Amino acid sequence: MTALFAFDPASLMTLALLVWIFSGIACGLLAGAARLSSLISGAGSMLACAAVMIAAVQMLNGSAPAILTLPALPYHASFSPVNALLLLAMSVTAFFSSLYACAWLANARPHQRARTGLSGNLLLAALTAAAISANAVELILMMEIAALCAYFLIVQADDVKSRRAGQNQFLSGRIGTLCLILAFALLHHASGSLDFEVLRHTTFTPGTKSLAFLLALAGFGLYAGIIPLHAWVPQSHSSAPAHIAALFSSALMKIGIIGIVKIGLDLLGAPPLWWGLLVLLLAMLTAFIGGLYALMEHDIRRLLAYHSLENVGIILLGIGGAMVGVALHQPLLASLALLAGLFHLFNHGLFKTALFLGAGEIEMQTGIKDMEKLGGIARVMPWTAVAMLIALMSMAALPPLNGFASEWLLYQSLFQLSASQVFIARLLGPLLAVGLALTGALALMCIAKVFGVTFSGAPRSQAAAEASPAPRAMTISSVLLALLCVISGVASPWIIPYFAAVAASVLNEPVLQAAGHGAAFSTTSAVSVPMIAILLLGMPLLPWIIAMVLRGSRLPDRSRGDAWACGYGHSAEMVVTATGFAQPLRVMFAPLYRLRQQMTPAPLVAALHRSGLGTFCRRLALIELAVLLVVAFA
Structure with missing residues (x-):
């Protein structure tokens, strides 16, 4: 136990993971006491985030990259600069989201408070563990737990919109996980190992590399929300609580982006030119379509979700440019x-x-x-x-x-x-x-x-x-x-x-x-x-x-009143609306907006959202999460 109170990165990461888990469990058990349970969940998460921030800063300030087993936890962790950056990016935003959660949870219903406090803290613990994973098994396991926690955070409200959003996220997450399993199974067949350090020093054939890259790009792209793999993003951000939606953008989707960095620039060696060009084209498509669709939204959180897609595209422009630079030998x-x-x-x-x-x-x-x-x-x-x-x-x-x-x-x-x-x-x-x-x-x-x-x-x-x-x-x-x-x-x-x-x-x-x-x-x-x-x-x-020096007493201070309306009395109906503001772009880019409807025909949507399938997904998610948590702790 003494190691847990040390201030080295491994001990701080262990402390953070344990605090997230136990504070989430405590919030679930004490959900009837609004102030106490919300304070335990929110303050505990803030403490864990602070520990992760300190560990990340230590790693960025000169700690040598290392692969260690966390104290008191049977988890192999990789401490590298890119992992430290991801931890810092997630923990800073999670810290303020947890501060927000202290007030939000106190005003939530007991059942909602229990589910959000427990699932939210488990989500952060799983994402943090995924960020420092040293092999593919740990990475996929933790990403799957995080995706299942996200599902239960989305479907809290018992309405059709919430259930549909959760079902879209559940199906997208399972397809993403399947793609990642296939990608790393292919690499395991060629290298005999799933450890990232072994994969990093293995020479793969061009065909194996390219097929694994495409599968991993699809898997990580589903988590990151790359268009056209983005269907779960807008609905999920609108249905989950606001601070959880913030974590989707600032943490869950970032795991997918860093996964593309690892597979495209780190684990498989120097990428061929067409990998970088493919990522650049997907990035530009994601950035432009995300920004265009955002302007059509009236739901403020769906609008922000589409802008998250736009920024995912901007980030991928940098990653794709780096892949092209490596392929062209332009450091x-x-x-x-x-x-x-x-x-x-x-x-x-x-x-x-x-x-x-x-x-x-x-x-x-x-x-x-x-x-x-x-x-x-x-x-x-x-x-x-x-x-x-x-x-x-x-x-x-x-x-x-x-x-x-x-x-x-x-x-x-x-x-x-x-x-x-x-x-x-x-x-x-x-x-x-x-x-x-x-x-x-x-x-x-x-x-x-x-x-x-x-x-x-x-x-x-x-x-x-x-x-x-x-x-x-x-x-x-x-x-x-x-x-x-x-x-x-x-x-x-x-x-x-x-x-x-x-x-x-x-x-x-x-x-x-x-x-x-x-x-x-x-x-x-x-x-x-x-x-x-x-x-x-x-x-x-x-x-x-x-103006203050020269005007003297000639000009009186302005008086406040209604906005000028060309001599008519001002009324609320004269104020510009969100629909009117975006109408010119809706007309100009009408073919692109119709494309979304054509790509998701109504019969397919109706088939995917049958009540029987939704019930099956909900039960399967609960069973899968329980099994994966047992596996993770074992």
Whole structure:
């Protein structure tokens, strides 16, 4: 037991896993005591997240990569820089989600509190164990447990929408797991082992490598939500509690992304060129379609889920660029692209968690997720409005926030790709840069839609008019995440070297000098995010100072009143709606929107959601989770 109180990464990881498990069980047993059980679950999860953060920072700050057995647990863990980065990205966002959960669980029904507290903590424990897995058996087992916990978190509400969302996630997860089993079974047949260290040093035939890569890409892609393997994502994010939906985006889907990094750049050796090109094309499709579908949504959490798909595509642009760089023997391109992808993976978790938690605050105080029925929320929930505005600006990659810092590096990697000597790379580089710019434009439109329709104007329903500020723990969680978006953007020149070191460890290349003297740069250009922040603060400040000095008493202070409506009396019906805002794009891209309906015909949907199949899936999920937990503890 003394080892559990040590501060080395292995002991801290053991402590975190045990705290998650026992605090979740305690929440389930004490669900009748609202305050006590919610405090045990939320505070216990925050303690576990803090332990994981400390362990991850230690691993990033010089601890040598190692494979160890965790103290008191029969689990072989791999401590490497890329695993540490994944742990840090998951635990930071999970910490604030757990703070939010303290207030949410206290207001939930006892049965819902028990299920969410237990399944949520088990989800985090399984994802953390998957992040440090040292062999394929552990990875698949923990990902399967995490997916089953996610299923029970989705189907809490006894309604048709919730059951359908859970059934989609259950079927997608099982197909993903089957693909991963087939991929690693193929590798085991060729190498005789499922340990990642053995696979890493085994030479496979080109056919074996390519088939295993395609199977693993499908399996990890289902978890990550790559389009067209994304069917479970929007419904699941809308049906689960808001802090759980945040974990889906910031943790569960990130496991799939890091899995693609491992299989494409680490375990199978140098990838052929077509692997990277395939990932780049899927990435661009995911980013553009995700952003386009997001603009059509009125359910604020479905909208954010589609934007998670957009950002998954942006992250994969970096990963695909790195694979192309390795295949073309261009270490600068590979290092810069992978650095950009990993940095955006971390940044996306921050701003997307802030957005989901803010949306959860609005839903809890109004009972509404449909933006058409909101409006005027900024007057009654100002701190939530500010936090969501900052997170939305970060999502749209506006300077000086963290989304801009990582996407700037990604643009630089695409410019490097366009300078390649290979024709297909010279062709794709500019096209992908234009596509990334288009997704940025869609994200900017989303800022206007979400913030304008939800927070501005007049309330469109009685519930919106009578809304009140959310519990303090919820508001603090979203505000602190928004503050981290600002800090990680302004301080990006000092943060980037850590991500560059992680990228170098994956590629076995020297560390890329992508930051220095307060600026992030490549061989072609440089940008100082701190200087941008200073200029953006100074630009509105200077005119205000001039006006205050020169106006004297000639100009009275402005008075507040109704918005000007061309001489007519202002009414709530005049305010722009979410439908009207997106209507031009709906007309312009009508064939793409019809494609979704054509790809999911009504008879197929009806067959998949028969009540008998849903009941079978629910019972099978319960049996499978019980068996896998016994196997995991054994």
